[in-house]
Amino acid sequence: MRMLGALLVGAALVASACGGSAASAQTAAASAAPAAPAAAPAQNTTSQGSAADQIERGKLIFQKTAGGVGCQYCHGPEGKGGASAANSVNAPNIRGTTEAKLRAALAGGAALMTFIKLTDQEIEDVLAYLQYLDN
Amino acid sequence: MRIAAIAFAMALLAVACGGGASGGGGAGATTVAVTLTDKEVTLDQANVPAGKVTFAVKNSGTLVHSLTIIKTELDHAKIPQDPKDAGKADEKGKVGAVPQLQVGASKQAALDLAPGTYVLVCNEPAHYLLGMHVGFTVR
Numbered sequence: 015m016r017m018l019g020a021l022l023v024g025a026a027l028v029a030s031a032c033g034g035s036a037a038s039a040q041t042a043a044a045s046a047a048p049a050a051p052a053a054a055p056a057q058n059t060t061s062q063g064s065a066a067d068q069i070e071r072g073k074l075i076f077q078k079t080a081g082g083v084g085c086q087y088c089h090g091p092e093g094k095g096g097a098s099a100a101n102s103v104n105a106p107n108i109r110g111t112t113e114a115k116l117r118a119a120l121a122g123g124a125a126l127m128t129f130i131k132l133t134d135q136e137i138e139d140v141l142a143y144l145q146y147l148d149n
Numbered sequence: 150m151r152i153a154a155i156a157f158a159m160a161l162l163a164v165a166c167g168g169g170a171s172g173g174g175g176a177g178a179t180t181v182a183v184t185l186t187d188k189e190v191t192l193d194q195a196n197v198p199a200g201k202v203t204f205a206v207k208n209s210g211t212l213v214h215s216l217t218i219i220k221t222e223l224d225h226a227k228i229p230q231d232p233k234d235a236g237k238a239d240e241k242g243k244v245g246a247v248p249q250l251q252v253g254a255s256k257q258a259a260l261d262l263a264p265g266t267y268v269l270v271c272n273e274p275a276h277y278l279l280g281m282h283v284g285f286t287v288r
Binding site: 081082083087088098099101102103104125126128129 | 187188211212213230235236273274275276278279280
């Protein structure tokens with residue numbers, strides 16, 4: 015019995031470590047957002063899965079989970095601005111913004127994004143999604 | 150000269166009797182200065198006697214702000230999301246508000262507050278998330 019308990023705890027710890035943050039554990043995605051690709055070439059796989067998986071994760075973070083509201087809350091569902099909250103936080107259109115600027119903002123460099131806390135992997139996921147939108 | 154001295158003495162007496170916590174709102178009223186910056190709601194006093202309380206609110210930030218006063222026992226950082234707008238705090242228990250203030254603008258709200266704990270928030274979209282909330286106690 016004790017052995018079984020230890021195994022269960024171990025399995026839970028491994029699942030937690032592999033799953034990343036609570037934000038990336040959610041599976042629902044906003045229907046208004048552009049669909050992520052169904053599949054990606056095999057050579058684009060990463061340690062976190064395929065490129066398509068990464069884009070899908072980035073979409074979920076962007077649309078739903080970043081800061082509890084998703085980036086779209088201020089930047090609009092496609093990052094082009096126009097969200098109801100855009101004026102209240104001066105949120106700009108971010109489409110076409112350089113990766114360096116996006117990365118800096120997502121890493122906490124934007125004054126009005128301090129409630130957005132993303133892991134390094136989540137930042138990469140969002141960048142992949144925005145790159146996908148731009149392409 | 151004598152009149153001036155008497156006037157000065159009366160002014161001193163008025164200040165002494167008024168105390169630091171009260172002001173401006175008539176007998177027994179308390180005025181609380183509220184400053185809104187883009188990431189904070191700050192008060193010049195966070196614990197006042199029950200009764201008439203005037204919130205003198207100034208927008209010292211760079212964005213449009215507002216102030217909502219909510220009576221709640223919850224910690225000011227743990228107000229649940231508005232079920233209809235995830236970027237706002239739930240206003241359940243709202244007892245008063247100062248509507249949108251343009252940058253640099255000021256406005257007052259006079260309320261009659263019962264003893265208890267309150268939370269003051271700026272509930273413009275995403276502003277609660279940015280940290281624009283503070284606790285307030287009426288004793």
